[in-house]
Amino acid sequence: MNSAHAPLGQVLATGGPELSRLLHRTESRLTEVAESHGRELARHSAGTLAAGGKRLRPLLVFLCADGQAEAALRAAVAVELLHMATLVHDDVLDRAPLRRGRPTVFADGGRAAATATGDLLFSRAFAELTAARSEDAVWALSLASSALAKGELMQRADAWSDAVTPERYLERCRLKTASLFEAACRLGALFGDRPELARALGDFGLRVGVAFQILDDVLDVSGPPERTGKPRGTDLLDGTVTLPLILARERDPELRQLDLRSAVTEPAQAGAVCDRIALTGVLGEARSEALRHVAEAKAALSELDLRRKRGEALDLLADGVVDRYA
């Protein structure tokens, strides 16, 4: 668990020892999968696994499964494997040397090994979930995985564009990020004691996922790098047009005229544009947009008759995604 992420510590505390035990078993199973498919996968995925991350998606699975959390273990592992697969492919596309301070599969094994490793993790996600014997679950995962790929295609198609509207940006957030949060919640519900809540909990996940992505995009502009673990302005450097830039362009004519592709090619230039975006005051506005999605998620959640502890933990998690490095 990322120590910078104090709110998630509270989620764990609310979930009790059972939740911690399940997350621990998720880690063990992820390691097992990585080690049981040949030396190559073991070597390449060890880094990705060890780099860890917050395991937000498995956490959502377990919180939404409640009561029947044991049965949801495979779903939690599948969702995280799919997430890891997309990270490995993203790192190939971004030629990223590091992720969370460790060499990426791309840096370690080259693009061929990284592409194949991503494909393998992808396949194992489906294999893991199929073993859980729920058709609805496999269907939910396949929808999410299609959405992730569509979101990635959309992001690349929109790179360096000056015509990305906030609506289109939000649609991309839903596809590229929130769809997997949605699937995590949906799968949790399906394997839990309240499968009839699959859709409603999925909607909760979708909103939380959108908030998560917006905040990620705010942090890419605001930093600070020593907290986020990556330099500011990486989105600007790879042409990804995010909400802060879209909003800032509406306010600052110079930003509107800036041709990112030619004017922002090195980290120092990206940092300067980040400063300029921050000066327009839009970061607070973007953060408010994220908070709005969290508020909607929590409001919808309160309409469901969940066990109190579970509702509290999900509320805390929703707050947590926008409370990073605040």
Place this chain on the structure above:
Amino acid sequence: MNSAHAPLGQVLATGGPELSRLLHRTESRLTEVAESHGRELARHSAGTLAAGGKRLRPLLVFLCADGQAEAALRAAVAVELLHMATLVHDDVLDRAPLRRGRPTVFADGGRAAATATGDLLFSRAFAELTAARSEDAVWALSLASSALAKGELMQRADAWSDAVTPERYLERCRLKTASLFEAACRLGALFGDRPELARALGDFGLRVGVAFQILDDVLDVSGPPERTGKPRGTDLLDGTVTLPLILARERDPELRQLDLRSAVTEPAQAGAVCDRIALTGVLGEARSEALRHVAEAKAALSELDLRRKRGEALDLLADGVVDRYA
């Protein structure tokens, strides 16, 4: 249908109008999938789809399903989508400008779009099959898709190696190619009128797939390019060690000492090494190995009490994979 592939014409003739109709519906459904996931996928996958290919895998699905072929349509589409996904990713890794005479997704959209397009085709394969409501089928597809990725990892790990044994080469053929032939037959059986033959028909597919790959590797050395549609020696150029080279190294000390990575960097050099391999006489030996797998496949098939027409069509197909440009 590739006109150079006369034996497959016979398979179709044996299968009758029903088989042709099913293949036609497979094409329609593939186009439908490509067009229903946003402009980007439609644009990028149109080329891959149009490039067509022999649709060998759907054909295997239908032949193994027999009688119940209608129900197998989704399986045929899923298998071909998975195949297309791997082709798109392979083209990224090989930086291939053309496939079957048309620009690859990589050439057309760049590596980011091609990687995401592959991921999306991959996801759609699972979505398509999940809709067919058979857990065993999704399981078979996930095993095959893991095997394909493992085979790809193995191939990259063994690149330029002088220690690849014929056994390791055959294992790679099973993983990288034959596993999807196996899945096609298995899925056909599962959706057909003889699900109890899923394993036996899967074994048939596995053997045919190994033969297919061996022959592909022979053709990479022998050409002729005007028949195969690609220059000779592409495997040598990307360091893929195949059976002809493995066998030739045993016979020709100069080939044994040749360092592929430094000595074969352009097509002309690759062509010269192809000539040298051919001179050792191993191409006939490799072709015999392929024929041996076909013979085994057919022998095992004859033990099953299949409908005569079906047995004949599968025999013809098995012969067809080693009869290309003979």
